[in-house]
Amino acid sequence: MTNATENVRTLIHAIAEALVDNPKRVISTITSNGNVHTINLDVAESDAGKIIGKNGRTARSIRTILSGIARDQHMNLNIMTDGGI
Numbered sequence: 001m002t003n004a005t006e007n008v009r010t011l012i013h014a015i016a017e018a019l020v021d022n023p024k025r026v027i028s029t030i031t032s033n034g035n036v037h038t039i040n041l042d043v044a045e046s047d048a049g050k051i052i053g054k055n056g057r058t059a060r061s062i063r064t065i066l067s068g069i070a071r072d073q074h075m076n077l078n079i080m081t082d083g084g085i
Contacts, residue, residue: 005030005037008070012039012077015062020047038076039066045081052079 009030017023025044030037043051052059063077 002073005032005070005073005075008066008073008075009039011069012041012062012066015065016041016043016051019050019058020044021050022047036074036076037070038078040078040080042080042082048079048081 009028013026013028016026016028020026020043022044025047027042029040029042031040032038041051050058051062053061059077059079066075066077
């Protein structure tokens with residue numbers, strides 16, 4: 001994992017903390033499988049709707065930001081609640 005990948009994780013983490021009611025409950029990790037990196041964003045179950053948004057618009061916006069800042073890397077975003085998807 002590169003420093004740039006960690007910076008992307010930090011940015012996505014900060015965005016998630018700004019959106020939820022329980023920012024201390026936000027946990028973000030990265031898993032890698034070859035050239036594909038996945039940011040796993042774990043939030044409180046009560047905050048899942050704030051991260052996903054109406055019709056998934058907020059999650060789609062976060063993924064758009066992710067694809068824009070990580071153009072040279074293939075990155076995915078998984079949103080989980082209380083340790084599970």
